[in-house]
Amino acid sequence: MTVTPPAAHLTARPAPAFRGRIGHDSRSGHYAVPRRYRLHLSTADPDGLRIAVTHSLLGLDRACPVMLLPAVPDCPDGGHSAVRPLYDASAHRYTGPALAPVLSDDWSGRIVSTHGPDIARDLARRFGGGRRALYPCGAESAVEAVERMCARGIQRAAQRAGAADAEESERTAALDSLLTTLGVLEQGLAVQPYLISDQITAADVELWVALVQLDTVHRHHLDADAVHRVAAHPALWAYARRLTAHPAFGAHLDLDGIARRHHARCQGLEAAGSAVQILDWAAHTTRTHQPFQPVDRH
Structure with a gap:
């Protein structure tokens, strides 16, 4: 997996450090299993708010638990100390800030993705079967x-x-x-x-x-x-x-x-x-x- 420390820029969406995806089945490595994954979000952040709304519309409270992070990051580099262990476990000598949102894999204790749009899409596509169609076919x-x-x-x-x-x-x-x-x-x-x-x-x-x-x-x-x-x-x-x-x-x-x-x-x-x-x-x-x-x- 390619790991890219995000640039420090206050007005732009930082480049995601991790961009894993949840696939269709076990051949993809990460596949949809209830309660395997966990979200780490700050709803004061636009990406976190977007994912939180998506998560609620899909009714995924039990399938994918959420850990709510503080509105203001508590680390000097702008990261969250609560998700720092996940970053350290997921990338050797990662030097960037531990930013949210984070989709983590409880089975491995590592990060799947920190890319907000991908996380929202994967929640809807892989866990949203039979629920509200947030990404309608053809749209x-x-x-x-x-x-x-x-x-x-x-x-x-x-x-x-x-x-x-x-x-x-x-x-x-x-x-x-x-x-x-x-x-x-x-x-x-x-x-x-x-x-x-x-x-x-x-x-x-x-x-x-x-x-x-x-x-x-x-x-x-x-x-x-x-x-x-x-x-x-x-x-x-x-x-x-x-x-x-x-x-x-x-x-x-x-x-x-x-x-x-x-x-x-x-x-x-x-x-x-x-x-x-x-x-x-x-x-x-x-x-x-x-x-x-x-x-x-x-």
């Missing part, structure tokens, strides 16, 4: 298109639109890109309840996490006018409210943890848009699904 390209749209048109565009070190022209172009993306999504959601199907799919999980980040993180670095323009997409934000009320989504929304993680990592300047909340996320959260229990570190 893979549509899900991937939404992933790219969220990564480039929402997350990256919002980051550059609020970047203090960017030229005014660059910030304006980034804001235009963000608003264009939101406008396309608004048009679709004005006539259908979900993005690519008549039921929740992985595309909806992806967009919901992106909207959570947009309002709870990126908004703090935009000016008030920009935030008002972002908020002026009623169908999009009504969709976000509706998904937040779904227990598989809202139960994992750690607003305090997201704020603490952002404060610990962010090097940007707060702008006037910080005072203009788009959505009252807590008011729409349903807690009928019990969130994961924190990892026992004693």
